[in-house]
Amino acid sequence: MNNFTFHRPTEFIFGKDTELQSGKMLKKYGAKKVLIHYGTGSVVKSGLLQKVEDTIKAEGITYIKLGGAVPNPVDSLVYEGIELCKKEGVDFILAVGGGSAIDSAKAIAIGAVYDGDFWDFYDNKAVSEKAIPLATVLTIPAAGSEVSNSSVITKMSNPPLKRGLNTDTTRPVFSLMNPELNYTLPPFQTACGVADMMSHIFERYFTNTKGVRLIDEMSEAVLRTVIKYAPIAIKEPNNYEARANLTWAGMLAHDDSLGVGREQDWGSHLLEHELSAMYNVAHGAGLATVFPAWMLYVYKQDMDRFARWAVKVWGVECKGNKEETALAGIQALKDFWSSIGLPITFEQLGAKKEDIPAIVDVLKLNTGGSFSSFMKLNMEDAAKIYNLAV
């Protein structure tokens, strides 16, 4: 087990009706002028935004609103948000939505207290030292952005550049998590969230670090739970038990409690970012396509680990032959993701084999030509993995 630091100061208020605590919690944390940041309208239609606003008004806190965060959130709205925060003297940002709204809010939060271009942070040209404090009302369990210090923004250049940033300055101060808000999620979006949270665990589980049994056991526990409840949530959208277990699992998948003490990979996320940047597909869908291909490319690196995963997570019967067991696990993952409606091939995703060279070119731009840690990968490896997903 490696040395590590673990610090998760976010306060979670979890359960039914917790969105109604928005105003109270903002007051607790000293907010005076709030920017409410949200997506493309579902929180307006559902009435959630109005409810949140009412609780803020009730506390006598003033606020402004900025909607429009899209899946794979883009730089243009971030610039608009930064402008607005500076002009209006915003001292707290409340993101109402899923990972896109929250990530967009995080970029605004660091950009609004910085004199230069916020993209500097995503381009590794500056290090974030402060941010406007930020909180969330979570509507989609998936990205884990309600707890993480991560955000991913797409710069709409040609080609579009999708870049992630980790900085503790943007870790949410509090997050309100009402699983009932997920009842209206369409099945495909629920499934994409499931792929996202499972992938967050996989990126940490497939490691070369030894002696992290506790974290292995916990990771397998969360994965089994997600696998149990995902089909239920899709079949019975209003099943509170399923939604609640998935919502908390999405947080645990990315608060890094399942990643401490070990080297992490994150190669599949980098491989995926190029797909969602180029085709504007859902991140979870891209992960469902890329991850099994990555696994097929790297499993020989540690057959024991893949075989253990197959047995503990997928209930694969140990086949005596480690390789068969490992491959049965990867097949079980593909079958599971297919069964909940996720794409697992380029064709199903809407990506094209002939684009692979161009995709790899952008990947090179974003990674410098090599990436990943479980098995070090270069651009040739990347092309082979994309081809395995075709």
Next chain:
Amino acid sequence: MNNFTFHRPTEFIFGKDTELQSGKMLKKYGAKKVLIHYGTGSVVKSGLLQKVEDTIKAEGITYIKLGGAVPNPVDSLVYEGIELCKKEGVDFILAVGGGSAIDSAKAIAIGAVYDGDFWDFYDNKAVSEKAIPLATVLTIPAAGSEVSNSSVITKMSNPPLKRGLNTDTTRPVFSLMNPELNYTLPPFQTACGVADMMSHIFERYFTNTKGVRLIDEMSEAVLRTVIKYAPIAIKEPNNYEARANLTWAGMLAHDDSLGVGREQDWGSHLLEHELSAMYNVAHGAGLATVFPAWMLYVYKQDMDRFARWAVKVWGVECKGNKEETALAGIQALKDFWSSIGLPITFEQLGAKKEDIPAIVDVLKLNTGGSFSSFMKLNMEDAAKIYNLAV
């Protein structure tokens, strides 16, 4: 799953040599005048205290010291610490030790900023609203006090009163956790720590709340890991992997991540407190004696739950008959605790059957006559449970 709040702002620095960050971390959190609080000398003999002091001096922070915290820490030293803090203008407390030193430090931390008697807080006559900030250098994985908002203090009245307090004002600001510091723990103390952390999970696992599968799975994962590594740590005291997994498990067992969303019990802790108060035995040893007896008394309340626990945690083969399965699990627990040298009967613990009426009298004083939640218990039940442990 019930609604819940989860807020764990403690910063953990985990791994080899992390005690050397004491000074740096105190500086980060603004300490100027520190009280170092510790136990009965092992941290002096081992040289740990000197190492910690050196790092504090190196940062130019001034400090004073108060040793003497005993297992089942007592009120007299707390009064001494409070006096010292007031006199010396202490603005930060660093506990170096296990649960006893940390609990004692917590009581000092709230007492030093209160005009009345600190016991008011443990006697439910006052609510803690502030405390001197406090941090820990953990030497024994057991109590979870390095993360919890709990402390237990014994008032040396006649009879002695052992009382617990939960208040977020005493949650450690940071905790330095170096598993190597556990290498010198005697086998019995290691085993007591194991019983303590397992009990912290049991108190949360045996619940009437439904729909908390995620937390069940995680609890079982942590328990299996503790069961795997406890005998290794006892046999090979310098096994880093075993010590590291146990150290982090001890924190997880009591940061409440395995308790969220469900009603918790804590009856066995109350039953145990009377034993360690009367016989001054180690808390973990008392728990090892009381918990199986409690289980035998209550398991019919939810046979499914006990049977699941037997299968998932102890690898008991499902016997078709739930009751047999449940009982086999309880027997497996007794066998395991015996195998690592823990007492599981009154005689082994050094308690006496004829004292039971007197023990129950004090329990009545401390609980008001009824307690527990998985199965509501009164004083008659308590006497029966103690008798089952005879």
